[in-house]
Amino acid sequence: MPAALLISPSSLLNGGTLLAAALLLAGCGNHDTPPASAPPRPVLVATVLEAPLGGxxxxxxxxxxERAELAFAVAGVVREVLVEPGATVRRGQLLARVDAAPLQAQLAGTEAEGRRLQAQLAEALRREQRLQTAHETGAASDAEWTAVQAEVQAARAAVAATEAQRAGAAWSREQVALRAPFDGRVASRQLEVGQVVGAGTPVLSLEGRxxxxxxxxxxxxxxxxxxxxxxxxxxxxxxxxxxxxxxxxxxxxxxxxxxxxxxxxxxxxxxxxxxxPRAPATGALLVPLRAVQLDAARPGDGQVMRLPAGSQVPERVKVTLGALQGEQVEVRTGLKAGDQVVLAGAPALVAGEAVTPVSRLR
Structure with missing residues (x-):
């Protein structure tokens, strides 16, 4: 018999509520006495086997x-690759770099634009201050005062927008360096110096703990x-x-x-x-799970219909169950190797009813 995988009996019997319920409901159709002059009922039987000791x-x-696919956050031309596959790296270590010149130029342009707009804002604030005094003395009209206030607001909005652009350009400038997010080993590399890489394209894979x-x-x-x-x-x-x-x-x-x-x-x-999953219990035996009628009140216990040697009348035997091995279950007590148990039709049998065993399974 091929080796099978073992599972804890509690996970089988506690987690198999639907299976237990189905078996118990199937047993509710039992009769107390056999029908008069009933011919022997054909039943499928199986042989109790010794549990294998393999896996x-x-x-x-x-x-x-812990692993990561690393990619640059910005597109660019690869200028430096500092690691090879198999290299051990530390958290924060520089792994590769793309050309920073285009992003540096973009950052310098937004900074220059920001300085220009700051100067315009300062000039608008000075005009607003001069016009405020004139407006309070009646030397400037309400329309002039409203216009200068709108000019100041527009200048402030332009400065804020440019500052946001400058912050974005500064962030992009920092992303030219690809660094290790944790201690680990370089598993693979998909980039070379001079290669053009897109933002978000994986170029290095890193393995950690x-x-x-x-x-x-x-x-x-x-x-x-x-x-x-x-x-x-x-x-x-x-x-x-x-x-x-x-x-x-x-x-x-x-x-x-x-x-x-x-x-x-x-x-x-x-x-x-x-x-x-665990070694089988010493002396454990195996029977098909279909042959067992589970005890809902006592998980780990059940009953089987055993056919005594030389007899056609099965007897109900209480058994203690162990772990599941595929479609079979360990039986700790109640049976011995070589016993015959009813595999199909047991819930419909009644005490003292004769059967005709068929298809003995080995």
């Missing part, structure tokens, strides 16, 4: 959890966010955790899963890992 193996890609592992797993593999795992790789065993489970199925019915990984795993590497 599931997948190929994954290691990535940095933390590692994560992307895997493609079968879509029906029961994984939950936060679940603890053991990762087995050629470098040894390591503890991990499920960070994210893809919401949609991809080609072939697979699903993307994101796991935490050790910080010393190299990024960009393709690794083959074996997932062990």
């Amino acid at each position: 599931l193996t997948f190929a994954g890609e290691v990535r940095a959890r 933390g590692r994560e592992l992307w895997l493609a797993v079968p879509g029906d593999l029961p994984l939950t966010t936060g679940q603890a795992l053991t990762l087995r790789s050629p470098a040894g065993n390591a503890e991990g955790r499920v960070l994210q489970v893809g919401a949609r199925l991809e080609a072939g019915g697979s699903r993307r899963v994101l796991l935490s990984a050790p910080d010393d795993w190299p990024t960009g590497a393709a690794v083959s890992v074996q997932l062990w």
